[in-house]
Amino acid sequence: MTGHTRVDSPCRIYGRTTELAAVAALSDQLLPQRVGALLLAAEPGLGRSTLLARAAREFTLGPVLRPRPLPRNLQSYDGLRALLGEAAGVRGGAPPPVSFGAGRPDELPALLRQLLPGGEPLLVCVDDVHLWDAPSRAVLGAAVRHPDPGRPIGLLLSLPEHRSEELEFSGWPVVRFGPLDDDAATTLLRDLTGGCLDPAVRAELLSEAEGNPAVLTSLAQRLTPDQLGGRRPLPRPLMDGGALWATFGSRLAPLPAPARQLLLLAAAAQEPDPDAAGADASLVLRAARKAGLDPAALDPAEAARLVHHDGDRITFTGALLRRTVYSGAPSSRRRAAHALLASVIDADRFRLRHLLHLALAVQGPDAVLAAGLDEAAAPGTPTSGMERSAALSRAAELTAHEGARTARLTAAADYARLSGHPRRARRLLAATREGASPDAVQGRTELVRGSMALRDGPVGDAYQALLMAAEHLDPTDAEAALEARMEAMDAAWAAGDAAACIAALTEAPLTTPPRDTAFAYAPTGPAAPFSPVRRMASVRSGPHPHRQTQTQTEPHPAAAPRHPMLDYRAGLRTAIDGHPAEAEPPLRRVLDRAQHDDDPTRLLRAGVAALVLGDIAAACRTNARALAVSRSRGLASLTPRILEHLAYAELRAGQHARARAHAQEGLRAAHRAGQRNVAAGQHAILALVASVEDDAAAVAAHAGAAVAIARPHGLLQAVTLAEWASARADLCRGRPFEAAARLGPLTRPGPGRGHFAVRMLALPCFVEAAVQSGASAEAKAAVEEFALWAAQGTDPQAPAQLARCRALIAPPDDSADALYALALDRHEAVHGDFERARTQLLYGKWLRRRRRPAEAKNRLRDALVTFERCGAPAWAEQTRAELRATGEAPAPAAEGGLALLTPQQLRIARCVAEGATNREVALSLSVSPRTVDHHLRNVFALLGVRSRTELSRLVDRAERGSARP
Template sequence: MTGKTTVNLPLRIYGRSAELDAVAALSDRLRAGHGGALLLVAEPGLGRTALLARAARDFAAGTGPRPGSAAPADCRPPLAGGPALLRAVAGRIDAVPLHRLCAPVGAGPGGAGPGGGAGPGAGPVDPSALLGGFAGGPLLLCADDVHRWDAASRAALGVAARRAPGHPRAVGFLLSAAEHRADDPGLRGVPVVRLGPLEDGPATALLDALTGEDADPSVRDELLYEAEGNPALLTALVARLSPDQLRGHRPLPRPLADAAVLLGTVGDRLAALPADTRLLLLLAAAAHAADPDPDAVGADAAQVLGAARRAGLDPAALDPAETEGVARSDGGRITFGGTLLRRAAYDSEPSSRRRAAHALLASSVDAERHRLLHLLHRAAAADGPDARLAAELVAAAAPGTPTSGTERTAALARAAGLTAPGNARTTRLTDAAEYARQAGRPRRARELLAGTRDAAAHDAVRGRAELVRGALALRDGPVGDAYEALLMAAARLDPYDRERALAARTEAMGAAWAAGDVAACLAALAPESGPAFPVRVPESGAAGVPESGSVREHQLPARGHQLPARGHPLPARGPAFPPDPLSDYRAGLRTALRGDLPAAREPLRRVLERARDDDDPARLLRAGVAALVLGDAGAACHANARALAVARSRGLAALTPQVLEHLAYAELRAGQHARARAHAQEGLRAAHRAGQRNVAAHQHAILAMIASVEEDAAAVAAQAGAALAVARPHGLVQAATLAEWASARADLCRGRAGEAAARLGPLTRPGPHRGHFAVRMLALPCFVEAAALSGEPAHARAAVEEFAVWAAQGCDPQAPAQLARCRALIAVPEEADALYALALVRHEWAGGDFERARTQLLYGMWLRRRRRPGEARSRLRDARVAFERCGAPAWAEQARAELRAAGEAPAPAPAGASPVARLTPQQLRIARCVAEGATNREVAARLCVSPRTVDHHLRNVFALLGVRSRTELARLVDRAEKG
């Protein structure tokens, strides 16, 4: 047993829907009696050969290729080059409906290696012979790696492929070539289909198939990231790992994609190059590796060529690499044909040659003008610890120097690599990780933190590493893990760094808030007994613990307590410090979470007042939270908008997604749906760029809420599903509650009150394992409406009484109007009229077009059922206009349908409108239920009517729509819903 994972699955095609459709179109054309041609081009490992094999099998079977079908495990013996093709044409190919042709590297007699001839005695191929030699039915010729054919055969093949569409016989050519040879003169004019890297979904599906879905989630992420969408590389990486490594029981090898794996994917293109060319490519790859900018395009050509001259290389050595498409020089930069080629050019060389390359580059960089880059190359050339060079790197990246966050990350990471194990090394790795996190590079931050697990490091140093680790998990990982890491950080930092300890506890409160755990929030917000005096942490000859990459010495008081040995009691605490900047925020939230909102107002108002002219985005975010707790959505919008302006101006890549999330939510609460949508969409893109899946899940939940106002049920389901896909495994109860609430509101809009009540019931009941504590009261009016309309007034009454207590505290300006509406829904007829009127008056005070329109709609529906159609039409018209004004077309359509039921003449249906538009609201509800597969009894139970009523309406629906079966009805309703 080798301990490696055996990958022995039938070859499958994952993704590639557009490419498969193009091949299927070619096959269909051939079966229709017409010729055609396609040229598939791709970088190594992206699946050209697999796609050809799949096309060959499917054409032979008389089917078109479709995603997900297996390709054959073996192929016919390959034929090499144009002469072999001509021999096949002259032979019995007329009796074979399909053939596959390959030209492997270093082909034998009659074949051609790269740039080789056609073999002994082979003459040029006649294109007419290629086409004229075929007889019989449709034929698809699949030729792989045609860029390796000799020039004459390749040109003849190109001519034949170009002539095929107009040829009288149904002959098709499906060719493949390397990406860098796509513009070969002999192949010009043949339609090209390019294969790029696999997208995340297909790559994940391939990985699951390779591993039997048995890989640890963190290992899966590592493999997908390392493979960069290259299926061949992904397969090789899985084969390299043992089952224990795949399951996360043993550490992964580093680097994950070693030289052997990379060379196995793209190495043949490098191996064919001259030695001087490979050395020059090593210099270019080393220059890129030392560049602190992770998004840099290529390497500086002047620096690379300068180092090449010092090594005695002619710059013309780059020419063979350009000819083969491995690298090119353009605009002062040398760029590789792909990241895998660059990685292979660097990692395949021995470490001694890599260090020599960096030494050459360091000597070619102006040390005065580009000090940091010069130091980075010197560090990469070092073969062991170098305290002096490490200190130079730290100084070059210190705050106040003209360096960016990514440059400081690179400098501190290199400095850590030159530092002996101990406090100084762990501190530098932690600082580098924090800069990477702030720059929106969480994966790099985690890589750096992996080196900080040093049991010998001091608690103050380890506490800072846990703080960064917890902050990363809070935005991309299970929030329960983040909570524990942040509390551990706080406990370790308490005696030495009060400011960071408080920051850790506040972040832990954020994790508990996202998880909907009030007790955990209160534990994180608990007041401290007082901090210890700050002390100097010894660092094996280095300076004190740095703050954000700088050296900050923690001075002792006059008595000079020394840091105690681990396990010994700490010195006595000194007098309490003055109130910390977070004191009002923490005290206000703590009081509010205990249910005493009146007492929480004063400290939270002070938080708002201090932030009025503030330019610190973290404090502005806290002010936004305070404003929402106080029920002032306008102030929350203002604070978060100011935080966004600051974050954008400072380029805070890690903070910007969170700021956009807070701003979009505040705008949602304020009823500014269009603004909330714009900011949530921007925040979603920013969260994906920064690798913050938890923030992205919240943005999806916000977009689901907006879609429940502005779009249809399908849009709500898509956004809610995306939110729940992350929220459930990561414990994001707030995002999950918002997503479920949005789905319930979409149900209400479609007249499915029973489903909405069933969805909202568990979320709005008090107690643990329910909906989020900060959302359930906001969603309670929806539950009351759903319960009342679905015939469950008892459940609605209990919820109304709880909502009344909350509304009295003044935390939501919409609550008084919503309370009157809720009471109207469960009131006796003699009282309901006055309660609806009261709700409308209160809406005038609170504003909010959407909620007021919902009250008008419910009031109109109630009036219609009380046989007061004239008054009902007035209210329903107001509701329809208000819904249209606030951009809620689905709700406006519901109001329009109720108007028709109240006797209003329907507007003429637009040309081409679906006949479903002629149905009454009740008929439409029944038709939708039937279209979903419900029986008459199930429809009756869902809509709280009798089966006889359902039967009566269904007969009318069949007559109005002119359908004869439930299947026809389902198709018609489905087309209408999608149109």
């Protein structure tokens, strides 16, 4: 195969479960009723014509009439004549001569019965019915109001979304098409390309098409097999104006020329930041007036629902539509639009925006303009990260010198990454040329590339790229080199390589005082450093991300102020090396300095320091403050990691509901920012929360999702957390053999074990599972190792858990009694209701086996109340079973109502009661639609309801009842 790939659009429908069900329901209702009607409404390219064709092909109850498309210059009743001509063709004759202008519009059923005698149902399918003449549309509408008593007739019509409220079809049921989800779009791509598609290319195509199947098909047809397979670079732009116009041009072509000119100005105004919430209306209208355009020229575009003008912003109704307007115009008209916009921008107040539009209006290298863009994009100016990225990208295009061009492309990529647009960042990095720039520039490029790989790629690759960056940066930029080494340490931590962590933290000590810089650093993971994040929203200014700094003369060590990173780096290095007492002073200084800080990256460092020090409450507090700051500043690349830190700290504190809420939010933020490695960590946290709440389906789904990302990317920490969650779910369900088999390889010393900072947290679970499954020798060895860990004081729960583990392996005498009592005493000194309840449950079991039922009941009652308060129903049920075994009949769970539901079922029931679809519930709770469907069936069975309406009423009554005093 040569040239562009030739692919055939598959005939199957992708996704569209709701739409297919609605069409099937139309056919079903024709037998008991005499008429049925349905409108298929969608914007171009979303597949309404394909669905209508499939419905016509699969209708088996009787004849199908599907008239041919009509020319644009229609006479009255031309649409109806075409329909009757189709009917006559089915019968094998000519349509009767009917004077439609003098007839009544409700005569259509009689005419069709005359042409097609019989009583079987008839389906009329009309594609693009909005193109029919108004009298013919009125006849179709009347056919629903005046059904044929002798023959059922179904009307299935398609039209664009913006025409779905045509008066002739007022009150008809409407099925509105949205974009395909990623799963359906991925399946379509696989069928289009025969599966020969590189994952990175697939991600690019999915992002470019935005769920539009027609655009996705056009993209696949445009690329060669080598491009689809990732062996050759993709063309830029990936989707050209001609292809977009072929899909969306029908929406724009009918507009008058002044309206199209105004739309081009609006599209050009938004080009520097395509993801912004529309274009500045005042800027667009000033440019329009200068060009002699009346602002009222926008009215036809608004009437056609192409744009919305709310006074401040002019917003296109779809991103693909804006791209069609912009890229579909000739380049000379695009340049003229940018020149016009630049001429009406206040160059003193909005220098970057003015220069950027000037730059987009010129051709060829322009060193002066490129330098102006470079200067105007410096941190501290009132503009967005994406505008900075666009400015530096355009400056690179105007730059002839290869080194300066690479430096500007790298800075543009970094701003795009920090703004949460990793695909744009990768495209910009791909345009840099290796070996054509000085070491400092290459170091910056590798630093950005490695930082992106750390968040979305194999962390082993990220580690090597970041060390290479540090080597290039060491001679000229000590701070950037330190940044690269801290990022490398992140990669080593995620991979579970303690030696590599220490190596990254040890190299090239920084002794110079900090510069007033836009760089900042933040930690990540349960107790790990996090990658650097430039304080884009900070009021402080600093050197440009790609600008080299001069080597400073190092002052006398006694006079040099201590760099804020030194305490953090020294404390972490010492802690990882196994000397927690020596690590405490520097990490305590980090935590102390953060008490009144408002920099989110420093707060993240303090949160990690708190975890290493065993101060879980401080970790929750500082991470919550970091989240508040990050939200207020819109730090799209930092927020997912902050949410991961906060959720993990809350999980360690036993605040499971809060951990779940923040992990769910973090999962969505990670997906938006393209940070799959962060998403894996959030999935693992959600699996651990679900293992407490006894939601086996959620545990399996989240653990599976975490491992699916973590294993190929080398994320040992996420794998260990996910396996721990699965093992705890096994233990909760009374499957100790399975739990021990999962945890054994992760907790044993030696190669192939779990993450060095997580395995000890999971070890108490392994001891419990090993004892219950008869592996006492392994349990005893694990307890001795856990004792060493507990003595370090880095986990506040460890002393109580150690006493519990010693009680589990104690000989069959009364020595366990004192150990359980010691464990409960130690639990009282720290927060952690769930762990305390587990100790009470095990103590109660032991007391019952020792035939001390009265004491056992007291412990078990306390455990039951705590498990119920923690939202752990399966653990509570274990406790009830033990209570029954003591001879007590504990009060059963409240019968009837929402008390019968598990926490996950209750969340789903409430979402459905609020009107959410299964898919919307799945997105909200970060589970699959299949999981939602499974839980919803159980909810219906438990509550005895038969419909979503009944469920909504029941939930409403229960919630109102619980709100009464």
